[in-house]
Amino acid sequence: MTEFKPALLLALALTLAACGKGPEERRAFRASAKPIYSSAALDPARLSGTWQQVAAFTNSPGKGCSEGGAKITADGPDLALRARLCLDGSARDLATTLATTGPGRLTPTGKAPAPLNRQWWVLWADTDLRTLVIGTPDGSFGFILNRGGALPADRLTAARQVLAFNGYDTTRLQSW
Secondary structure (H helix, E strand, C coil): CCCCCHHHHHHHHHHHHHHCCCCCCCCCCECCCCCCCCCCCCCHHHHCEEEEEEEEECCCCCCCCCCCEEEEEEECCEEEEEEEEEECCEEEEEEEEEEEEECCEEEECCCCCCCCCCCEEEEEECCCCCEEEEECCCCCCEEEEECCCCCCHHHHHHHHHHHHHCCECHHHEEEC
């Protein structure tokens, strides 16, 4: 009969633990090989105001936080942002400046927690700028902001279609 040695048992346990996904490893919410498009006609100064987060992507539906929100203020060519956003079930606070780094593309210039520390793409805004769909090329996050009350079903449908068109897995979109 073979005798198990503690060192062998420890090596086996460490190997098995390495195979699992840690909390810092998240599955992307979009297929990164698919094209993604930002809103080229967006005037960032018109984003000023108070926004309510009405949906976000999650790997664990029903987990953790729910809706968040953002206050955006025009600050010269940039935007000042104060936000609490629910991303993949965790609330993230953010106070930074967003620089316009391309058409419909905003990048935090101050310290921002991951994954909010990368370029944000405005994938869609309705004509009256009541609803925004935000995403990122690597698919690390995506969310929908709305202002002026509850998000009507037609704008939620449009937002979901835009996300799907840009490669997001909308089965993982949680709305509140």
